[in-house]
Each structure stands twice: as structure tokens, then as C-alpha cells.
Amino acid sequence: MKYHKIPHSSLEVSQIGLGTMTFGEQNTEAEAHSQLDFALERGINLIDTAEMYPVPPKAETQGLTEAYIGSWLKKSGKRDQVILATKVAGPRNVPHIRDNMALDWRNIHEAVENSLERLQTDYIDLYQLHWPQRETNCFGKLNYPYPDTNTGVTLTDSLEALAELVRAGKIRYIGLSNETPWGVMSFLRLAEKHDLPRVVTIQNPYNLLNRSFEVGLAEISHYEGVKLLAYSPMAFGTLSGKYLDGKKPDGARCSLFDRFVRYFTPQGVAATEAYVKVARKHGLDPAQMALAFVNQQPFNASTLIGATSLAQLEANIDSLSLELSAEVLADLEQVGITYSNPCP
Secondary structure (H helix, E strand, O other): OOEEEOOOOOOEEEOEEEEOOOEOOOEOHHHHHHHHHHHHHOOOOEEEOOOOOOOOOOOOOOOHHHHHHHHHHHHHOOHHHOEEEEEEOOOOOOOOOOOOOOOOHHHHHHHHHHHHHHHOOOOEEEEEEOOOOOOOOOOOOOOOOOOOOOOOOOHHHHHHHHHHHHHOOOEEEEEEEOOOHHHHHHHHHHHHHHOOOOEEEEEEEOEOOEOHHHOOHHHHHHHHOOEEEEEOOOOOOHHHOOOHHHOOOOOOHHHHOOOOOOOOOHHHHHHHHHHHHHHHHOOOOHHHHHHHHHHOOOOEEEEEEOOOOHHHHHHHHHHHHOOOOHHHHHHHHHHHHHOOOOOO
8 A cells, every 4th residue: 555645734644545425325334344444454544434424415324424434443443543534514405414504613513523423533533624615616516606705604714613623632634625726725825824724635526537626726736735535536436337338237326326427428428438448458447547547646645435345445446556657648638638527
């Protein structure tokens, strides 16, 4: 396993991190524990979760993912061997979590206390705002909505709430997720101005079908040291090629749940076909090629992989041994030019 030091922190995270949003929906508690054991054996130390998980979010399952991780931490006694990352949900269509989902003092403090209880730990290594308080371009939204700028909660309000939790020792570092260049730079500016905690990571989608991180955010990562934790590195599994020609494999996420349509646009499907052809041309596994592309990006600190079986998890981790050649990268770039960001 390779490890990356996160600038402005003492965190050193594994190049591959374990995403857990299937725990409690597609994976039982026993399966979740097996994945955690296997991930640790293979050198993974970053475990990423969220109060909203599992996905799809439902009132009857909300919190199960953290609870399964918590029962594993208690049983294994390996809390000091993992970097535990979780997230607070913001204003969106998840009213079953809290009545008011604003990213204010009350909601952030309540969310942290609930997560600590479910995770059976007294501190969180990396606490992330799951999405912005404001309405903006995230989750595939392209056209800026020009919303009312008065959301009732400012970025400073959120930072001050997080600062109090850092001072209390309940969280060590803070991060963002599904954020824009303006949002990241604003958080950095406010932290410096008011002597508040500095954002150290951003967790956004990044894969061959969605390279929007390279527009704006990569430059921030380069100059400010805010590294990416890349989620959806295989675009919900589509880049494996398993959904091509209209296939719906039994038990696969996009076969089970209609909500995962982001990577099934006509352009997205055409681009996926082209990327799979590149893999086959060079004798590579399409899934491992897609993961290796993400692993090799200089702005990426950790690639968050999710799996429903140990075999999947092992294959994804093995992508670390694949170094894409200049010829492969050139072919991938040509596809990227032909199909430029088909699924942002």
C-alpha cells in the first residue's frame, strides 16, 4: 500500500480508502466486518462513511453504516489503526435525519454526537460537510441556479461550530465534500481571517467520465494543498463495462436502484464503450484501468472504493499495482477529448 501525507495535518492516508455506503443496504453487518478486516490486512487505513449512509438514504436504515463500523471498532479494538472519516448532512431531501438540516451550530453538534455514539469512539479524525448549505453546482447540476444568497447560515457559522468541536477534541480535522472552487477558497480565506480550522481535504466525484475536478479545484489543490478524496472512481461501476449493451447484472447497484442514472446518458455510455475499448486494446481490465487513472492523479490523496464482495474489494485494491503507460494515457486523453466530461 502507498500512503499520502495530507498537507496542513498529521494525517497519512492510504492511496486506497474504503467507502462504506453499501453497509446496511447491500451488505450485512457480518459482511461489513469482513470487508473492514480485509481492507486493514491489505494496508487500507482510511475508512469513509457518513451519517446519511447507507445509500439509497431511507429513514429505516439511516445510521446503520456508522453503527456497523462502530461494532467492528469495538470488537476488533483497532480504533488506533484507522483514520475515521464521516460527514454531516446538509439541507437536502433527507428530513428523516433532522427536522432542520442547516449546517449551523445545533445541527453540526447534534450530528457529531450521534455519529460518535454510533461509531463507538470518542473522536473523529476527519469530519466533512457532506454538501454545501447553499444551492450550487453539485451532484451533476451544470447550470448555476443564481439562488438567494441569504441561506440563514454563513460559512463562518459552520466553521465556528466545527472549531468548537476541534477544541473539544471530538474531531481532529475538517474537510468538504461536493464543493465548488468558490466554496473551498472561501472556507480557506475565512479560516485564515478568523483563526478557525483549515479545511484539509475535499471529497468530490472524480473518474474518467467526470473530470470536472480538474477545472478550478485541481489548481486549488496544487497551490493550497487541499487534496482530493476521490469518490465514484469507477462511476458507479459503469467503467467496468458490466452495464454495456443494456446489461443489468444481478445484485449490481445500478440494477437494484433506479436513482443511479448519472453515468447512463447517451454521451456517458458512448464514452464508456470507448474507454473499455482502450483497456482491451492494451490487455487491461477496464475497472483496474479506470482506478489506476484516478490513483495516478497528483491532486488525489486517496481513491475511495466501494465493494459488495471481498472479491470485488481485492480486485479494486490490486489496481495499485497497475501503472498506466504513456501510450495508455495518450489513448485515454484522446477519448477524453472526444467525449469531454460527459457526466459531470
